[in-house]
Amino acid sequence: MKREYAEFALSVGPADAFRSLPDSQTALLDTSPRPAFVFDRYFRVRFVNTAALMLERTGRDELIGRVVWEQFPDFASSLFHQECAAVLADRTVHEFDVARHDRTFAVCAYPFDDGVVTLLEDVTAQRQHQQSLREAAQTQKLDALGMFAGGVAHDFNNVLVGILGNASLALLDLDAQSAARRAVEEIERSGQRAADLTRQLLAYAGKGRFVVERVDVTSMVNEMAPLLRTAVAKHASVQLELPADLPGIDVDAAQLRQVIINLAANASDALADRSGLITIRAGRKYLNADALTTCVAGSNAVPGEFVFVEVRDGGGGIDSELLAHIFDPFFSTKAKARGLGLAATLGIMRAHRGALRAESVVDVGTTMTLYFPASERTTRGEVVTRDADWRASGRVLVVDDEASVRAVTSALLQRRGFEVRVAADGFEALKEFRDQPSAYSLVLLDLTMPGVGGEVTFRQMRELRPDLPIVLMSGYNAHEVERLFADRGLAGFLQKPFRADDLYATVSRILETTPTTAGAR
Numbered sequence: 399m400k401r402e403y404a405e406f407a408l409s410v411g412p413a414d415a416f417r418s419l420p421d422s423q424t425a426l427l428d429t430s431p432r433p434a435f436v437f438d439r440y441f442r443v444r445f446v447n448t449a450a451l452m453l454e455r456t457g458r459d460e461l462i463g464r465v466v467w468e469q470f471p472d473f474a475s476s477l478f479h480q481e482c483a484a485v486l487a488d489r490t491v492h493e494f495d496v497a498r499h500d501r502t503f504a505v506c507a508y509p510f511d512d513g514v515v516t517l518l519e520d521v522t523a524q525r526q527h528q529q530s531l532r533e534a535a536q537t538q539k540l541d542a543l544g545m546f547a548g549g550v551a552h553d554f555n556n557v558l559v560g561i562l563g564n565a566s567l568a569l570l571d572l573d574a575q576s577a578a579r580r581a582v583e584e585i586e587r588s589g590q591r592a593a594d595l596t597r598q599l600l601a602y603a604g605k606g607r608f609v610v611e612r613v614d615v616t617s618m619v620n621e622m623a624p625l626l627r628t629a630v631a632k633h634a635s636v637q638l639e640l641p642a643d644l645p646g647i648d649v650d651a652a653q654l655r656q657v658i659i660n661l662a663a664n665a666s667d668a669l670a671d672r673s674g675l676i677t678i679r680a681g682r683k684y685l686n687a688d689a690l691t692t693c694v695a696g697s698n699a700v701p702g703e704f705v706f707v708e709v710r711d712g713g714g715g716i717d718s719e720l721l722a723h724i725f726d727p728f729f730s731t732k733a734k735a736r737g738l739g740l741a742a743t744l745g746i747m748r749a750h751r752g753a754l755r756a757e758s759v760v761d762v763g764t765t766m767t768l769y770f771p772a773s774e775r776t777t778r779g780e781v782v783t784r785d786a787d788w789r790a791s792g793r794v795l796v797v798d799d800e801a802s803v804r805a806v807t808s809a810l811l812q813r814r815g816f817e818v819r820v821a822a823d824g825f826e827a828l829k830e831f832r833d834q835p836s837a838y839s840l841v842l843l844d845l846t847m848p849g850v851g852g853e854v855t856f857r858q859m860r861e862l863r864p865d866l867p868i869v870l871m872s873g874y875n876a877h878e879v880e881r882l883f884a885d886r887g888l889a890g891f892l893q894k895p896f897r898a899d900d901l902y903a904t905v906s907r908i909l910e911t912t913p914t915t916a917g918a919r
Contacts, residue, residue, distance in 0.1 A: 427445070430447060434516065435515075443463065446461050481507055492507045504521045555895045561585065566897050610648050610649065618654065618655065626662050630665070634669050636677075644682055645705060647770040650750075653746050654746075661709040664740075669711060678709050682704065687701050692755060694725055703772040705769075706768060709766050711763050712762070715758045716760070751771055752769050790816060791817075792838075794811055794842065795842070798871065799848060804820040807842060827859075835863040844872065868887075868889055869888075871896075
């Protein structure tokens with residue numbers, strides 16, 4: 399392309415008043431397979447080659463002498479104008495991309511005398527390939543970090559089961575007036591805060607949906623209005639724009655509330671010390687494949703009807719370089735910020751097969767938009783309450799590769815009257831179970847174990863005894879676990895880390911609803 403220009407430029411004489419170029423000066427450009435446009439310093443068309451005429455589907459006489467903006471409105475874009483003006487000013491070659499007729503063209507703009515010659519090359523396929531590679535690399539990065547975060551959360555949850563479980567045990571034995579009780583309660587509170595951190599890790603890993611139900615976004619955000627106004631600074635105003643006829647979405651309601659509150663708090667921070675408006679808007683929108691490419695890479699969303707929640711501020715905005723990193727773990731534009739922040743939000747959207755779009759203009763503001771697939775399915779999480787002093791009998795098998803989990807779970811169950819057997823993996827559990835399969839009232843089974851894992855152990859136990867109540871234990875996604883074991887007779891799910899109350903509520907519910915187990919007394 400540069401050689402074509404060099405030979406052409408040597409043949410071009412000085413330009414005075416507007417004139418089209420003589421054939422002797424345009425012969426080389428006219429044979430080029432690339433569309434070529436020549437403009438004078440006032441951006442009037444002096445020449446277009448045959449390839450350009452084929453692209454524009456018009457005649458040369460209709461273009462010569464016309465101002466480029468009149469004939470090619472999309473060439474009036476700030477980028478094209480700025481680049482060509484820069485060529486005229488600094489007399490150097492500029493290369494950039496421009497969109498024409500739903501295609502992407504690489505433009506090479508050269509100075510000549512008092513004008514500009516531009517050569518276009520169709521690079522649509524190359525740019526799409528490059529975009530696909532960038533998205534694939536981003537997805538691989540998210541998946542790799544997600545696997546790491548999920549692995550850390552899994553191991554950390556096992557440790558927390560020991561901390562929270564033993565704290566629960568101690569509290570059962572401590573008198574209300576005991577001097578040690580306050581210290582143990584603080585241990586329990588600290589353990590819960592650590593559990594919140596693992597939930598953030600699981601959210602980033604895309605494994606954090608726990609209780610999925612059908613949610614009306616308008617009703618939820620309206621109910622949150624008082625809380626949202628306390629989450630933002632006093633000088634910030636919150637405006638809600640929520641239509642009444644939106645379809646429902648299938649989400650973990652607690653996570654959605656937390657995401658909206660976090661985005662509102664971020665918007666408040668963006669206003670700094672200035673008064674300003676934070677707008678939270680909801681609506682519905684169909685997103686096709688092209689629209690989804692404008693969202694943050696790594697989404698699991700597919701084209702279809704979406705319900706969106708948009709949080710917009712009038713703050714200082716984020717430049718494009720920083721905007722590209724705001725979803726990286728532990729990245730923040732705030733000096734004192736910590737945690738996963740927007741990275742966890744992205745993980746939550748991936749787990750819900752949604753999409754997220756971030757738009758920001760410096761000195762104008764930032765808009766964050768969450769897209770959730772519209773759904774008509776209705777699912778409600780069950781709330782279970784039990785007598786704190788219930789007692790039971792029967793033999794329970796606890797299977798977990800973490801010794802602390804086995805120990806604390808056994809101690810808690812023994813407090814309620816159970817006989818407990820333990821196994822460190824699936825192989826050991828099956829060996830124990832095969833001796834007397836009818837002797838067990840319940841099995842608590844870890845899902846992720848080395849060697850013979852929870853899924854294989856579950857299947858073989860059910861083959862030996864189809865009516866056996868089995869509760870899976872995991873720090874991972876309860877919704878996905880329940881979906882994976884749908885129609886396979888799963889009795890229940892226990893989310894790690896759990897406290898005594900969580901364990902007792904799950905076990906007592908199963909005792910009441912499963913005829914083959916010993917009933918609570």
